[in-house]
Amino acid sequence: MNKTMTTVGIDLTLDQIRDTLNALAKQGSTSAHQIGTLYNHVMDKRMAESAGYRSAQEYFSQHVKAISKATMSNYGTVARSFTEAICTQYGMSNLRELLRYVEVTNTLLPADPGALSIDVPQDDGKVVAKPFSDCSVDELERATRAKRNPPPVRVPVADQARLLFFADSITRSFEGVADVRFSSRSKGGKTLVSLQDVPMTEVERLIQALQDGMNAEPTLAAEQATPLPLT
Numbered sequence: 569m570n571k572t573m574t575t576v577g578i579d580l581t582l583d584q585i586r587d588t589l590n591a592l593a594k595q596g597s598t599s600a601h602q603i604g605t606l607y608n609h610v611m612d613k614r615m616a617e618s619a620g621y622r623s624a625q626e627y628f629s630q631h632v633k634a635i636s637k638a639t640m641s642n643y644g645t646v647a648r649s650f651t652e653a654i655c656t657q658y659g660m661s662n663l664r665e666l667l668r669y670v671e672v673t674n675t676l677l678p679a680d681p682g683a684l685s686i687d688v689p690q691d692d693g694k695v696v697a698k699p700f701s702d703c704s705v706d707e708l709e710r711a712t713r714a715k716r717n718p719p720p721v722r723v724p725v726a727d728q729a730r731l732l733f734f735a736d737s738i739t740r741s742f743e744g745v746a747d748v749r750f751s752s753r754s755k756g757g758k759t760l761v762s763l764q765d766v767p768m769t770e771v772e773r774l775i776q777a778l779q780d781g782m783n784a785e786p787t788l789a790a791e792q793a794t795p796l797p798l799t
Contacts, residue, residue, distance in 0.1 A: 580606075582615045586631045593634035601655040604647030607640040654680060658701065665708035666700055672715040689714045727752075727759040734761065734781035741777035746770055 580588070585606050592599035592606075607628075610616060616627035625637055632640070646655060646663045655663060658681070669686065670677050678684060682701035688711050689695050695714070698707070735750050742748045749764040766774050 580609070582610065582619050582627070585610060585615070589632045589640075590634055593632070600643050600660045601647050601650075601652040603635065603640060604643030604645070604660075607644040608647060611644065649677065650681075651679075658682070661705050662700075662703070662708060665705055665712060669708060669712045669715065672712055686711050687714070724754075724759060730781065731759070731761070733784040734778065737777045737781040737784070738763075738774070741773055741780070742770070745773070748774070 589603060589606055592603050610624050610627075614624070616624040619627070621627040628635075628637055628640060642664050643660055645667060646660050649667060650663055658666075663681075666681055666684070666686075667677075669675070670684075675684070682699060684700040685697045686700055686703050686708065687695050688698050688703060688707045700708075703711070731752050738748055738750050746765065746767050748766050748770075749762075751762045751764075753760050753762070763774070
């Protein structure tokens with residue numbers, strides 16, 4: 569079998585690949601990289617289409633029923649990025665999730681990702697950096713989800729009331745005058761404010777609105793309010 573695999577892309581026909589895939593399916597996860605390599609070859613060379621099938625997926629559905637299309641696709645994705653030795657060492661599922669993680673985080677992928685640091689969220693909300701080699705599939709999935717959907721940045725309590733005063737003052741001052749947009753965000757531990765669509769003729773009105781927001785005195789209720797996400 570290994571000798572046959574070394575010739576993939578050179579002299580294997582579509583039917584030979586079919587027979588090889590069905591044989592590899594019986595060997596379990598140890599043959600996952602080889603399955604992925606064959607799958608990629610069929611896809612890249614459009615061998616199924618050349619044989620009269622509408623797509624490679626149609627061909628696999630009819631002739632390689634022991635392996636799901638989703639599994640072959642995942643194996644193919646991993647096989648493009650890692651050697652067979654790496655796939656055997658870490659497992660296809662872990663490596664597939666790692667690829668999702670590095671895509672979201674725009675991390676450079678080393679040839680051997682074992683020492684790559686993964687930010688794993690814990691049940692208590694803390695984040696622990698762990699090497700990829702020590703991560704379970706579940707931890708990798710949680711890490712990827714956290715990077716895709718980071719928790720909203722909260723306005724510091726010290727700034728929250730002032731932002732509310734600014735927003736209220738600007739809304740009242742420009743009601744019926746102009747659709748001025750006020751927003752805030754956090755960067756480097758600082759709260760930043762942005763103003764958009766202020767007419768040049770209304771700059772004086774804006775200055776007065778900001779001054780009114782600065783002069784407003786926070787109440788106890790405002791100071792104790794629950795922090796809100798930045799917008």
